[in-house]
Amino acid sequence: MKMKFVKSCLMLAAAGVLSSSFAVAQEKAQTLDQLLDMVKKSQISESAEHKQREAEFARDKANQANLLAQAKATRQAEDARSVALEKKYQEQDILVAAKKVQLNERLGSMKELFGHLTSTAGDLRATLETSIVSAQHPNRGEFLETLIEKMTSSTSLPDIEEIERLWYEVQREMVETGRVVKFTANVIKPSGEQAQQEVVRVGTYNLVSEGKYLTFDGVKIQELPRQPGSFLAGAQALQDANSSIVAFGVDPTGPAGGQLLTALIDTPTLVERWHQGGSVGYVITAVGVIGVLLGLLRILVLLVVSGKVKAQLKSDKANTNNPLGRVLKVAEENKNVDTETLELKLEEAVLKERPSIESGLAVLKIIAAVAPLLGLLGTVTGMIETFQAITIFGAGDPKNMAGGISSALVxxxxxxxxxxxxxxxxxxxxxxxxxxxxxxxxxxxxxxxxNSERTK
Known part of the structure; x- marks a missing residue:
């Protein structure tokens, strides 16, 4: 039993040894003595590894102490440098303040002048960016950036040439406002194609080329996709004219963006207005076409009938190709009957002719009454949709609301x-x-x- 207990302890000890024990002895143990020897060698190996690791930890600790000492020394040096820089900054700040006072004293009234020049240059820069004169004379405002920077800087001043150029550009913009000139420029068509064309500039209001109005966004010249048709003849006449006076439609809001021209070309055509009516408008159109065609047809038919009736009045013989002839035929067939019977026969004949004569009157009357009601239906429906849109998006833009109401009234x-x-x-x-x-x-x-007189 004692031997079995010893064997069990040795087996448990062998199982708890790390895999490194097998690196010491790769061969398999054949006896308990060999196993005990292998465990001993493994313990000796692990002890050596532990000593080696302790030595490495000691070296690392010494290195960390050295690094810590170096870091402390660096920190002290930087603190000293920071104090020196702070002292130098304070000295420089005092010097800059003194220089600013000296600069303000020397500038005197020039400072106020530079303020006005800066404001003028800023306004001119905004004007030149949108002016159609820049389509003919591009890159006029590039120098203004440098001029504004110099006039607002504390380290540089504008020279007299730059100030004079500012005055020149202001004067040139004023002069070009009253000129009508021709020049060649690259024009972008609505299809995206580009072409070199002769362009006529009317002051700062409009650009036209080949009888079409153009627009300028500060970078490129484009032909308007929609043109004011009633003014195109004047645009062509202006381009063809040399020195004579021609009628031309000028948009006075051109320097501000051309709102009138935009509103004019955005005005819907009759076809577009018709489409704005939607499904109700299409129904009204169909009903109207039916009514007009029916009315024209009935007018033609009654004109023919009236002509035949007039011819029958002039004839002594009853002709059955018209209502009066058929009534007279009935009278001829019943001329020997008594008055009351003849009266009934003739009334019956007239009643037979009435439906064909009065055909279509009821339909025309219904269409005349229903068409306005359908229009009112479409208007009410459109107003409901408009107010729903206002509920969702708000009424911040009156143009959108007015456009919806306008479409509803179509x-x-x-x-x-x-x-x-x-x-x-x-x-x-x-x-x-x-x-x-x-x-x-x-x-x-x-x-x-x-008949009554004859029978008496």
Whole structure:
């Protein structure tokens, strides 16, 4: 039992030894003595490694102490340097303040002059960036940056040439305002193509080329994608003119961005206005087309019928190709009957003719009444959408709100445009129809009166 206990302890000790023990003896232990010898060698090896690590730790500790001493020395040197620099900064600050006082004393009234020049240069720079004169004379404002920096600097001053150039550019902008000149420039078409064209500049208001209005954004000249059609003839005449006076549409807000020209070219055309009516507008248009076509057709038909009735009045023989001839045919077929029977026969014949004569009147009347209602429906729907947009995006821009209301009112205009001509056509058709029926009534009354006198 004692031997088994010893074996168990040795096995547990062998299992707790690190893998390094197997590096000492790679061969496998055959006996307990060999295993004990291997464990002993492993312990000796680990003890040597531990001593080596302790020596390394001691060396590292000594190095860290040296580094700490060096860091402390560096810190002391930098602290001394910082004190010296702070002292020098204070001395320099006092010197700069004194120099500034000396500079202000020497500048005197020039300081106020530089303030005005700086303000003028800033205003001129903003003007030149948007002026269409820069399309003809580019890069006019590049020197202004340097001039402004010098006039606001404490270490440099502008020279007399730069100040005189500022005055020159202000004067040149004023002079170019009243000139109409031609020059060649690169123009960008709406398709993206570029071409060298002759450009006419009207002061600082408008640019035109080849009868088209142009726009200048400070960098490039572009042809407007939409043109004010009513003014294009004047633009072409201006470009073709030499010294004569021509009529030309000038936008007086050109130096401020050309708001009037923009508003003019952004005005929707009739087709665009029609599309603004939306689905309700399309329905109104369809109803209007039906009403107009029906009215024209009925007017033509009644004109033909009226002509045949007039011809029948001049003829002694009943012709069945017109309402009056068919009524007279009935009278001829019943000329030997009593008056009451003849009256009934003729009334029946007239009643048969009325539907064909008065055909389409009810439809025209309905269209004339429904078209304004459809327009009102579209307007109310558009107003609802406009107010919904205002609820979501707010009413910060009155132009958007006005544009939505304008679009909403388009259907009202469409309804009235349809209703007015349809009402007129209904009146014409109704008048023609009544005239024909009136002739039939007159003729039947005369026939009955003759029959009544003959039978007495």
């Amino acid at each position: 259907t009202t205009v469409q309804g009235l445009v349809v209703a007015i001509p349809v009402v007129l056509m209904h009146t014409l058709v109704n008048g023609r129809a009544k005239a024909v029926v009136q002739v039939l009534d007159e003729q039947t009354t005369g026939i009955i009166a003759e």
